[in-house]
Amino acid sequence: MVANPFRPTFGISPSVVAGRKSILLHVEYALRAGVGSAERFSLVSGLRGSGKTVFLNEAEATAKRVGWEVVQASASKSMIDKLEQTALPELLRRIDPSGTAVKIKQINIGRLGSVGIDSTEKYEVKHDLQSMLQYACEILTASNSGVFITMDEVQSASPEQLRQLSEAIQHVARKNLNIALCFAGLPHEINVLLEHPGTTFLRRAVPLYCEELSDDDVAETLQATANLGDKTFTPDALARATQLCHGYAYLIQLIGSVAWLLAETNEITTETVDAGVPLIIERMGTQVHIPALRSVPERELEFLVAMAQQKAEITFNAVVESMGKPANQLSTYRRRLINRGLIKPVRHGVLDFTIPFMREHIRAHLHRYQP
Incomplete structure (x- = not known):
């Protein structure tokens, strides 16, 4: 039996x-441009489910393809310890053929017995993040390679740990060695x-954004992935599925997965796609909407609930009227929600939700979000 080729799971690259x-x-x-390229330091942002982790996976594959070594830094309180005790020692063992030192403790000289040699370093060097990273970059730069450091969910990292990592990276960069992040x-x-x-160092990184995908990219990916599972979308079904995706990366995998499972033949029809919409909205709720709304303050949640309950196009004036609060106060909530990436201005006075199906999710779970 052919396995479902779609992978609606966060952190795993799709087929x-x-x-x-x-x-x-x-x-x-950036990696090919040479030492000193500002583009070697980039900061990728995007909505939850927009494909940031998949992009990092592809970026790592690109780095390996051009001959660079990849080091993954975990966004945790133990980030520095993991780099110093595991990631960088493993890298150095792999790239430094002279990294193993042999110290002779005793020499046997036939009948004369043995002579012991014991020595102590007067100025012993303690290897830390900075020294190991510099040494690795020196070795790799000599062979036209370098160290490519990646980190997902950077907002979860300790600022103090980020400061230490940033200082080490800047130290290496100032020595004209190949390093990128x-x-x-x-x-x-x-x-x-x-x-x-x-x-401070990250503020100078080049910003990259995982924007909405084009309809052509969405349709091509849906069809090509379905074909890997010996099924195909009809033209109408492909158009409908593409429309439902709204250019949102995670929905390509989710809608494709549900449609592929529901299709009883090797042809995915419009009826098959539409039959999966309730399940798609439910899965989006548990996987995307609930986590995205978890830390939103109560007053801003009230604003979202008022938006979700509008019957047609969402206007700011209609939200003000339904909430019965001063427009200047609600303008503050609107601005904060835009900054959070949860809503967006469509045109003057008109708003919409940024993440697909969030409106439907809130409507179906008013008990969760109403005070």
Whole structure:
């Protein structure tokens, strides 16, 4: 039996990657451009489910293809310890053939017995993040390679740990050695993180954004992935599925997966796609909407609920009327929700939700979000 080729799971690269060719070319260009290229330090942001982790996976594959070594830094309180005790020692063992030292403790000289040799370093060097990273980059730069450091969910990292990593990276960069980084995270949380004094270096990173995918990229990915599972979308079904995706990377995998499962033949029809919509909205709720709304303050949630309950086009004036509060106060909530990436201005006075199906989710779960 052929396995479902779609992978609606966060952090796992899909069978067919949609779009992102231009920003992946940015990464490849930066690594090939030579020491001193500002583009070697990039900060990728995007909505939850927009494909940031998949992009990092592809960026790492690109780095390996051009001969660079990849080091993954975990966005945790133990990031520095993991780099010093595991990631960098493993890298150095792999790239440094002279890394193993043999110390002779005793020499046997036939009948004369043995002579012991014991020595102590007067100025013993303690290897830390900076020294190991520099040594690795020296070895790799000599062979026209380098170290490519990646980090996902950068907003979850400790600012102090980021400061230490940034200082080590800057130290190596000043020595004209091949080093690059690509960090990814949620837009609003990244902006908050960059306000911290310890993240000055990241403010100079080149910003990249995982934007909505084009309909052509979505349709091509849906069809190519379905074909890997010996099924195909009819033209009408492909158009309908593409419309439902709204250019959102995660929905390509989710809608494709559900449609592929529901199709009883090797042909995916419009009826099959539409039959899966309730399940798609439910899965989006548990996987995307609930996590995205978890930290939103109560007053801003009230604003979202008022938006969701509008019967047609969402206007700011209609929200003001339904909430019965001063427009200047609600303008503050609107601005904060835009900064969080949860809503967007469509045109003057008109708003919409940024993440697909969030309106439907809130409507179906008013008990969860109403005070």
